[in-house]
Amino acid sequence: MSDDHGSIFDGLIGGDSAQWAFGTGFEDPLAGVDTTVPGGVDHAELAAYCLMLGDDALIMSQRLTEWCSRAPDLEEDIALANIALDLLGQARLLLARAAAADPGVLPALPDGSPVPPEDALAFFRGADGFRNVRLAEVPNGDFAHVVVRLLLFATARLALLERLRASADSVLAAVAAKSVKELTYHRDWAGRWFLTLAQGTEESRRRLLAALGGLWPFQDELFAAHPVELSLARAGVGVDPGAARDDVAAVLDQVLAASGVARPDVAPLPGGGRHGTHTGDFGPLLAEMQVVARAHPSGRW
Amino acid sequence: MSARERASEVAAQVRDPEMPMLTLADLGVLRAVDVERKPDGGEVVVASITPTYTGCPAMATMRDDLVHRLNDAGFPRVEVRVVLDPPWSSDWISERGRAALHEAGLSVPGPARRAAGPVALTLGPVRRALACPRCGSAATRLVSEFGATACKALYTCTDCLEPFEHVKEI
Numbered sequence: 425m426s427d428d429h430g431s432i433f434d435g436l437i438g439g440d441s442a443q444w445a446f447g448t449g450f451e452d453p454l455a456g457v458d459t460t461v462p463g464g465v466d467h468a469e470l471a472a473y474c475l476m477l478g479d480d481a482l483i484m485s486q487r488l489t490e491w492c493s494r495a496p497d498l499e500e501d502i503a504l505a506n507i508a509l510d511l512l513g514q515a516r517l518l519l520a521r522a523a524a525a526d527p528g529v530l531p532a533l534p535d536g537s538p539v540p541p542e543d544a545l546a547f548f549r550g551a552d553g554f555r556n557v558r559l560a561e562v563p564n565g566d567f568a569h570v571v572v573r574l575l576l577f578a579t580a581r582l583a584l585l586e587r588l589r590a591s592a593d594s595v596l597a598a599v600a601a602k603s604v605k606e607l608t609y610h611r612d613w614a615g616r617w618f619l620t621l622a623q624g625t626e627e628s629r630r631r632l633l634a635a636l637g638g639l640w641p642f643q644d645e646l647f648a649a650h651p652v653e654l655s656l657a658r659a660g661v662g663v664d665p666g667a668a669r670d671d672v673a674a675v676l677d678q679v680l681a682a683s684g685v686a687r688p689d690v691a692p693l694p695g696g697g698r699h700g701t702h703t704g705d706f707g708p709l710l711a712e713m714q715v716v717a718r719a720h721p722s723g724r725w
Numbered sequence: 726m727s728a729r730e731r732a733s734e735v736a737a738q739v740r741d742p743e744m745p746m747l748t749l750a751d752l753g754v755l756r757a758v759d760v761e762r763k764p765d766g767g768e769v770v771v772a773s774i775t776p777t778y779t780g781c782p783a784m785a786t787m788r789d790d791l792v793h794r795l796n797d798a799g800f801p802r803v804e805v806r807v808v809l810d811p812p813w814s815s816d817w818i819s820e821r822g823r824a825a826l827h828e829a830g831l832s833v834p835g836p837a838r839r840a841a842g843p844v845a846l847t848l849g850p851v852r853r854a855l856a857c858p859r860c861g862s863a864a865t866r867l868v869s870e871f872g873a874t875a876c877k878a879l880y881t882c883t884d885c886l887e888p889f890e891h892v893k894e895i
Binding site for chain 1: 776781807844847848851
């Protein structure tokens with residue numbers, strides 16, 4: 425730390441890490457993992473792609489974290505926190521992969537800052553540096569809103585990562601194989617709650633339909649391929665999200681049919697998140713997520 | 726006993742921080758223990774672990790516990806590596822680990838589902854053939870698929886009415 429009381433903590437941290445519950449020095453989450461970039465793959469493209477996948481998970485995780493202590497009951501509060509934690513874990517690996525593939529994506533930090541690369545990406549990029557889809561950043565609403573958002577998000581991410589398991593990049597393939605297992609639980613949790621709310625009371629159904637109508641227009645962006653996604657899909661490293669669209673529609677139709685809900689007939693909203701163009705609500709989200717880290721750019725956590 | 730065998734024995738005794746009735750070896754997260762010779766001539770114990778879930782917050786504790794236990798056992802240089810592939814499966818929990826879970830009042834995971842293609846949606850209630858770890862009754866009710874740690878679901882026994890945790894299939 426660079427402030428006055430920093431020296432005390434420096435002294436503590438410099439000592440035996442056994443005194444800390446979690447030790448110190450949270451090194452590279454990819455320690456020991458082969459991070460060689462496959463031949464013929466552009467490092468900058470791979471990094472940009474990892475940021476897209478990682479930022480989707482990070483920002484969705486942040487919105488889910490805002491639910492902590494606010495869910496209708498303790499079990500669902502824990503469920504949302506669990507899902508947020510899984511996504512945060514995915515984000516950590518993907519952001520670390522982005523930094524390993526192309527250190528050029530890292531924002532500048534003071535010399536000697538111990539902030540690890542994945543934290544630098546999460547906490548020290550400006551809004552226009554984030555590549556997440558807008559569905560992830562929309563402000564939270566009621567419980568029906570988080571159920572619908574998670575259903576749309578997890579269904580699409582699961583379909584994408586199912587395909588990414590075959591990636592020529594060994595890190596992406598490994599992260600995808602692991603994430604698929606987690607996302608299955610997320611999607612099915614959201615699907616079951618969707619059904620429950622649809623068949624619950626008049627009020628729960630009304631709220632569900634309102635959330636569905638409001639969030640459905642953000643879906644188009646999930647399948648609109650960015651040039652980097654197309655380029656890496658051709659190289660066998662990435663996935664064209666457009667290719668997953670039918671699978672996603674089939675799953676959503678299954679949920680809608682079981683719930684007796686018609687597919688919303690609403691016009692899609694423009695995207696832009698993959699290019700760093702975000703909604704007005706993204707700034708406040710980032711401010712809350714980043715404020716502590718930015719106050720201590722040389723901090724050790 | 727070789728250095729590698731001795732180091733393996735020490736590492737295999739380290740317990741999981743969140744489910745301390747299990748060793749890391751019984752949980753299946755300890756993937757390998759090797760001794761590598763470094764260019765400076767010194768020997769380094771390399772322990773490889775894999776996360777149960779990608780966001781598992783216990784990884785840093787596992788790593789530190791491995792380092793400390795191996796240091797205490799006379800291995801001053803220890804590296805802990807993360808292995809992501811193949812991803813951890815609850816199928817890797819050993820028989821001894823399953824017995825220890827049951828003994829501690831936790832319900833043991835059944836076989837994990839394997840899927841190469843699209844994963845089928847489960848909209849109905851999750852059906853597992855499990856028994857209350859306290860009274861043995863099969864009359865149980867799923868409370869939540871998400872529990873106190875990422876790897877557990879919450880159940881209630883409808884016979885003895887005790888709540889219990891089930892280690893999820895993954």
